[in-house]
Amino acid sequence: VQALHEPVSASDIEMVALRHRGNFGTSVLKHLGVPDSGAAGWISNSTQSFAASPVFYDGWDQLQRAALIWTVFWAVLFYFIVGTQPLWMKNVPQSTREHENDRYWCARNMFGITHALLIAALSVPAAIFLLPASDQVKFASSTHLASCGIDAGDAAILEWDGVAQAVALAALAVTAFMIADLVILVIHKQLTADYCVHHVAFIIAGALLRGSCVLPFNGAVLLAMEASTPFLNYTLLYRNRGSEYNLSTSVAGAIFLFLFLLLRAGLNSYATVLLWFKLDVAFPARVPTWQLWTVVVALTAGAGVQLFWLPGILRTFLAAALAPPAPAAPPADAAAKAADEEALVEAPAPPSSAAEGEAAAAA
Numbered sequence: 001v002q003a004l005h006e007p008v009s010a011s012d013i014e015m016v017a018l019r020h021r022g023n024f025g026t027s028v029l030k031h032l033g034v035p036d037s038g039a040a041g042w043i044s045n046s047t048q049s050f051a052a053s054p055v056f057y058d059g060w061d062q063l064q065r066a067a068l069i070w071t072v073f074w075a076v077l078f079y080f081i082v083g084t085q086p087l088w089m090k091n092v093p094q095s096t097r098e099h100e101n102d103r104y105w106c107a108r109n110m111f112g113i114t115h116a117l118l119i120a121a122l123s124v125p126a127a128i129f130l131l132p133a134s135d136q137v138k139f140a141s142s143t144h145l146a147s148c149g150i151d152a153g154d155a156a157i158l159e160w161d162g163v164a165q166a167v168a169l170a171a172l173a174v175t176a177f178m179i180a181d182l183v184i185l186v187i188h189k190q191l192t193a194d195y196c197v198h199h200v201a202f203i204i205a206g207a208l209l210r211g212s213c214v215l216p217f218n219g220a221v222l223l224a225m226e227a228s229t230p231f232l233n234y235t236l237l238y239r240n241r242g243s244e245y246n247l248s249t250s251v252a253g254a255i256f257l258f259l260f261l262l263l264r265a266g267l268n269s270y271a272t273v274l275l276w277f278k279l280d281v282a283f284p285a286r287v288p289t290w291q292l293w294t295v296v297v298a299l300t301a302g303a304g305v306q307l308f309w310l311p312g313i314l315r316t317f318l319a320a321a322l323a324p325p326a327p328a329a330p331p332a333d334a335a336a337k338a339a340d341e342e343a344l345v346e347a348p349a350p351p352s353s354a355a356e357g358e359a360a361a362a363a
Helices: 012-021 025-033 035-042 060-088 103-130 155-187 193-210 217-240 243-277 291-320 334-344 354-360
Strands: none
Touching: 060 103, 060 155, 103 155, 103 217, 155 193, 155 217, 193 217, 193 291, 217 243, 217 291, 243 291
């Protein structure tokens, strides 16, 4: 910018740069009157990372520190939950599945519930507010990486600053959670292929979206899907611990199915389709083309996975809802009654994939 005689706002650059998506570099600056010598040191080509482009972004150092703090926070919280597991599971019967009695397995479910409640509290209201908003608001962007606050130059949408910052906070928290959880899974030898792919994909998508402060509506919708997670984790944690949990896990499974249809299969699919139709305005020109398509493909694949899981979840839920009730055990002493119940109900095998885990919640 020092090469210019007077400041040029980011919005002015954006307007010109939209016409130079394929060659966003010195050609944009020449159009603005920046000499070649100034342009060469002023902006990178489309393959350079945003971290090295201080002209467009500020708050990179604050973002790095915040990401580190969130990651450490999630790790400390997990081991706090592990340490207190004997207290909050004190009066809970043992599961019929041995692996569900492991304190780390129990802690991860409670960890997921805690995380999802926080993220849902931030993102669900934001998604509701953004749903009827204009495209200018849905696809707003920011150059302030620390908070993703609306740029002062975008006076028409400054009233949405609080919503944008709430989405950014939730996105940072989720990305840090995935990093911490991935390490935890490795340490405790619970990492499976599907969890690895899921977490790595979310970390990459979260870093690209949060690191560029773009797509607040799509980000809010993605994060709002976490509202179904507490009901899934509750069901997985308590479904095999005795008949006293049958009602609560059935209700939790029904709520999970409803939220899955509403948020994951419904709203997320809509947001993804809308993104494809609005690609010409969805991303600011400063976002490199490779990053744009990486995000679009990742979001589309994520929506496809939710729809892929849907038939299995519906089948499981319907099978459980239509199944006749099990006959009551005949009166007997406690030992004989326990043996009869064990013979009548055979515990299913643990879910071997994330898709089976999702489907199990509907049962």
